[in-house]
Amino acid sequence: MFQGIAFEPAELPDDAPALREEVRDFLNEALDPTFRPNSDFNAGESAEFSSQLGQRGWIGMTWPAEYGGGERSFLERYVVTEELLAGGAPVGAHWIADRQSGPLLLRFGTEEQRQFFLPRITKGECFFSIGMSEPDTGSDLASIKSTAKPVDGGWLLNGSKIWSSGAHMNHYMVALVRTEAPSENRHAGMSQVIIDLHDPNVTIKGIANLAGDRDFNQVFFDDVVIPHDRLVGEPGNGWQQVISELSYERSGPERFLSAFRVLVEFVREVGADPNDAQAALIGKLISHLVTLRRMSISVAGMLEQGQNPNVEAALVKELGNNFEKQVPELVRLAGPFLSERFSQTLNDCILHAPSFTLRGGTREILRGVIARELGLR
Amino acid sequence: MEEHLQMVIDTADRILNDHCNHQIVDASESGTFAAELWQNLEQTGLTLAGIPDSLGGADGTPAHSLCVIRLCGQHAAPVPVAETYVAARLLATSGVGIPAGPITVAGLSADQQLPLTITNVPFARWCTHFVTVQADEVTLWDLSENEIIEHVNIAGEPRDQVVLNGEPIESARIVGASERLERIGAATRVMLMSGALRGILMQSVAYAMERDQFGRPIAKFQAIQQQLAQMAGEVAASQRAADELLLSDPWDDIMPVAIAKSRVGDAVCISSEIAHQVHGAMGYTRAHPLNLLTRRLWCWRDEYGSEQIWQNVIGRHYCQAGTHAADQLWDTLTQ
Numbered sequence: 001m002f003q004g005i006a007f008e009p010a011e012l013p014d015d016a017p018a019l020r021e022e023v024r025d026f027l028n029e030a031l032d033p034t035f036r037p038n039s040d041f042n043a044g045e046s047a048e049f050s051s052q053l054g055q056r057g058w059i060g061m062t063w064p065a066e067y068g069g070g071e072r073s074f075l076e077r078y079v080v081t082e083e084l085l086a087g088g089a090p091v092g093a094h095w096i097a098d099r100q101s102g103p104l105l106l107r108f109g110t111e112e113q114r115q116f117f118l119p120r121i122t123k124g125e126c127f128f129s130i131g132m133s134e135p136d137t138g139s140d141l142a143s144i145k146s147t148a149k150p151v152d153g154g155w156l157l158n159g160s161k162i163w164s165s166g167a168h169m170n171h172y173m174v175a176l177v178r179t180e181a182p183s184e185n186r187h188a189g190m191s192q193v194i195i196d197l198h199d200p201n202v203t204i205k206g207i208a209n210l211a212g213d214r215d216f217n218q219v220f221f222d223d224v225v226i227p228h229d230r231l232v233g234e235p236g237n238g239w240q241q242v243i244s245e246l247s248y249e250r251s252g253p254e255r256f257l258s259a260f261r262v263l264v265e266f267v268r269e270v271g272a273d274p275n276d277a278q279a280a281l282i283g284k285l286i287s288h289l290v291t292l293r294r295m296s297i298s299v300a301g302m303l304e305q306g307q308n309p310n311v312e313a314a315l316v317k318e319l320g321n322n323f324e325k326q327v328p329e330l331v332r333l334a335g336p337f338l339s340e341r342f343s344q345t346l347n348d349c350i351l352h353a354p355s356f357t358l359r360g361g362t363r364e365i366l367r368g369v370i371a372r373e374l375g376l377r
Numbered sequence: 378m379e380e381h382l383q384m385v386i387d388t389a390d391r392i393l394n395d396h397c398n399h400q401i402v403d404a405s406e407s408g409t410f411a412a413e414l415w416q417n418l419e420q421t422g423l424t425l426a427g428i429p430d431s432l433g434g435a436d437g438t439p440a441h442s443l444c445v446i447r448l449c450g451q452h453a454a455p456v457p458v459a460e461t462y463v464a465a466r467l468l469a470t471s472g473v474g475i476p477a478g479p480i481t482v483a484g485l486s487a488d489q490q491l492p493l494t495i496t497n498v499p500f501a502r503w504c505t506h507f508v509t510v511q512a513d514e515v516t517l518w519d520l521s522e523n524e525i526i527e528h529v530n531i532a533g534e535p536r537d538q539v540v541l542n543g544e545p546i547e548s549a550r551i552v553g554a555s556e557r558l559e560r561i562g563a564a565t566r567v568m569l570m571s572g573a574l575r576g577i578l579m580q581s582v583a584y585a586m587e588r589d590q591f592g593r594p595i596a597k598f599q600a601i602q603q604q605l606a607q608m609a610g611e612v613a614a615s616q617r618a619a620d621e622l623l624l625s626d627p628w629d630d631i632m633p634v635a636i637a638k639s640r641v642g643d644a645v646c647i648s649s650e651i652a653h654q655v656h657g658a659m660g661y662t663r664a665h666p667l668n669l670l671t672r673r674l675w676c677w678r679d680e681y682g683s684e685q686i687w688q689n690v691i692g693r694h695y696c697q698a699g700t701h702a703a704d705q706l707w708d709t710l711t712q
Contacts, residue, residue: 005609007617009624020711086707264703272699276689279696283688286695287639290710291618298617312613319610367606368599374582374609376596 005311005373009294010301016079023083026056031089038088038345039260040352045092045166047127053084053091054124059098063106067118074304078297082253086260092166092215097121099252100245101128101174104192108233108241113194117172131161131175131195131219132242139365142186142239146221147178148193154227155179155193160220163359167217168204173197176238179231190238194230195221211351244308249360251299251313256292256320258349258356259327263289265345269337278334285330288323292316314361314369321357328353382441385426389445392417393452399666405455406533410503415456415479418445424461425475432469439466440623443568447619450572450677453669455534457481457500459565464508466561466628471515471549478505481520483539484558485511493541501525501537509541510558516548532672560634563681564627567637570645570677571619573670577652578612580667581605584656601655608651611644632694635687642684645674 030052038044053059061077063069084091102121105113120126137143146159161175173195180189195202201224207216233241263285270278295316302309328349337343357363371377396414405411418424427442428434435441442462449458457479464480481504483495489511501507502525507518518541526538551557582605585596595601618640627634649671653660660667678684695709696702 005613007613007620009617009620082711260707264706267696267706268700268703270696272696272702274692274696279692280685280688281692282695283635283691283693284639284643284684286691286710287618287636287688288614288643290636291614291640293710294621295614295617315610315613318606319614322610364599364603367603370606370609371602374605376582376585376602376605 005315007295007298007312007315008301010075010298010304012079012297013073013075015076019076019079020083022056023058023080024087026052027083027087027089031087035088038348039085040254040258044088044090045095045127045169046090047093047124047169049090050094050124050127052124053094054122057122058084059094059124060102060118060122063102063118063122067106067114068122069118070122074300075297078253078300082257082293085253085257088261093127093169094121094124095254096130096165096170097126097128100130100248101172103248104174104232104241104245107244108192108237110229112229113232117194126172127166127170129164129167129170129173129197129217129219131164131173131177133163134160135162135218139362141176141242142190144176144178144190146175148191148226150179151225154225155231157193157195157221157224157226160218162207162216162218164217164219165215167197167219168206168214170197173219174232176242179235179238187239189236190242191235192232192238192241193226194232195219195224195226196230199224201225209352209355211348243310246361247299247303247308247310247313249313250317250366251296251303251309253293253296255317255360256289256296256323258352259324260289261345262327262331262349265342266331266334266337269335269339269342281330281334285323285327288319292320292323295319311370311373314366317360318363318366318370321363324356325353381437382444385423385437385441386444386448388421389418389423389448392421392423393448393454397452397454399669402453402455402669406529411455414454418456418458419477419479424458424479425465427462428465428469428475433475434465434469439626439628442466443564443623446565447568447572450569450673451576451670453573453576453673457504459569460499460504463558463561463565464506467508467510467515467551467554467558468517471551471554473515473517473547473549476506476517476546480504480506480508482508482510482558482562484555484562485509487512491542493539495539495541496528497530497536498539499537500535501539502527502535506546507539507541510554513550513552513554514548515551515554517546518543519546530676532669532676534673534676556631557628559681560627560631563634563638563687564622566677566680567619567622567634567641570641570674571615573674573677574612574615574641574644574648576670577648577667577674578605578608580670581608581652581655584660588657588659595655604651604655608648611648615641615644615648631690635690635694638682638687639684639691642678642687645678649674 057070058080061070061072148155148157179191201222203220205218206214299309299312401411422435423445425434426437426445427439430436446459460481464482465475468475483498507520509516522543524540530536588595618637621633625633
């Protein structure tokens with residue numbers, strides 16, 4: 001399209017169907033038959049489930065074998081992640097470590113950090129939270145105030161992070177913090193550090209979301225000592241490192257499958273003989289979903305080729321989130337459907353939908369990224 | 378990309394840049410055929426790019442023709458390249474020789490009989506021949522021997538009425554000819570739209586950067602950036618949906634066409650809305666080239682089945698398993 005924006009069609013590998021079957025068989029075994037699937041990756045976490053996935057080699061799939069990885073392709077990883085999401089598996093515990101903390105360490109971490117963390121992550125025993133937003137910092141990430149000051153043996157961290165999903169259950173957080181005073185270059189002087197969430201000087205307070213779920217946290221740092229070897233990459237290079245995580249964070253199937261269960265239950269309600277409006281709505285939603293999948297697979301193909309498809313990832317998230325939000329709103333008008341199963345799925349989606357266009361970068365920030373690529377800013 | 382395909386695209390792009398501009402499209406809307414454009418496309422084999430050599434074509438795959446058609450869409454080219462490809466494909470498959478010159482095509486309902494009055498025939502007044510498809514029967518007609526009553530669509534494209542009263546040149550049968558026509562015809566509209574969507578995005582971005590208001594280009598305003606970014610998403614999705622038709626031949630496969638026509642059609646509404654909003658009153662004038670593409674988009678989205686019609690096809694396909702459809706949905710989507 002424009003130079004720099006391209007979704008070259010990518011083919012899933014030949015072993016994709018077999019891999020898909022393997023994941024499905026595993027889910028049938030691993031999940032309680034009464035388990036109610038929810039397609040949102042943020043909706044359930046189970047350390048036991050993550051450990052089982054780790055045993056199967058489905059965490060850190062693309063990483064080198066020396067760190068416990070599977071040395072498989074991003075396209076194979078794509079297949080596994082979309083199967084887990086579509087199956088509604090409780091993947092929340094390891095999701096962030098697998099998706100971005102691990103790749104971050106692979107790219108910027110020291111050998112020692114890789115050897116310590118990556119095998120634990122791939123076993124499904126070591127879970128990470130994201131530490132980016134702060135109470136006064138949301139979209140304007142460069143305005144963070146949490147500061148780590150150099151002291152003997154490392155850094156002394158004070159401040160707090162917010163919206164850190166699962167921090168109350170996870171082991172570590174990769175946090176973006178100031179390691180130098182703010183200067184004219186507002187993207188300078190930040191670093192990424194690994195925080196042990198069990199440190200006595202770390203306090204974690206839960207925040208209920210509007211659905212009543214306890215997933216969010218505010219995490220307080222009160223003179224937390226960060227050893228030198230827990231700083232990731234170069235001191236002061238945090239901003240560039242964070243930006244490089246974004247194509248992992250924004251392009252995956254979790255960006256368009258959050259409402260998938262609503263579509264499934266809609267199809268169940270209408271049965272074999274939908275009316276024309278219902279059939280057309282199913283067709284419309286499927287045509288968008290199929291296209292999003294193809295775009296997301298294109299991005300996985302680009303990651304596999306070692307490219308950094310940041311803009312394409314932003315486009316997948318922008319389109320995918322809009323789709324996820326449209327699904328419950330359009331489907332509810334195609335009814336009424338009165339079954340409890342349908343109502344629960346729909347209502348659950350409606351309650352979580354406001355977060356779809358916020359988490360991982362708001363719609364407005366994503367559109368800013370895209371606009372920059374178009375040459376507008 | 379394959380070398381031959383890239384060569385076809387480069388040649389088409391060059392010819393369209395040289396022989397298709399605002400004046401030529403305008404003139405076509407006032408009744409003047411873009412003869413030079415057509416001749417250049419025909420002489421270089423681009424009008425039959427996707428037809429095998431042995432059947433009188435330029436020896437490419439369907440993807441070659443679809444890529445040429447996409448570029449024609451981007452340039453609002455007022456020549457029946459899409460129709461000629463569809464007609465030639467039907468003729469080639471049925472074993473009827475492909476005549477030289479522009480050919481148009483239309484489907485007939487099963488019960489129509491001579492004399493046949495057919496409406497909405499694209500570009501008939503400028504075509505030498507006409508292919509009709511009735512159930513499995515493909516028939517070639519000489520248009521110079523039949524009456525043509527001129528009509529246009531809201532884009533000023535000829536959508537004429539043809540009255541067929543004489544003897545056809547030749548007839549032959551293809552299994553499922555009328556379904557194939559619908560699919561391949563819809564595929565051409567997908568490509569035309571995907572090209573035109575790309576065109577209006579480029580125009581809108583360029584305009585936003587050159588138009589100054591409040592002392593700076595309007596591109597610098599977030600309100601404009603946000604809209605254009607949204608449009609870029611719609612256009613990118615359209616390109617990807619259309620690309621799928623280069624991989625699987627719409628002649629045989631219904632679902633990729635149905636999905637593409639639905640997705641691209643949905644993109645037209647929001648993209649043309651944003652393009653016009655960004656262009657302001659200037660883009661609402663006849664003198665500005667934006668409308669050459671947006672008016673065509675508003676026509677092409679309805680031809681060979683609106684998005685709603687194809688969405689219905691998709692929906693029924695995915696529901697046909699009845700009580701199992703819901704539990705099989707993911708499996709079906711990933712096959």
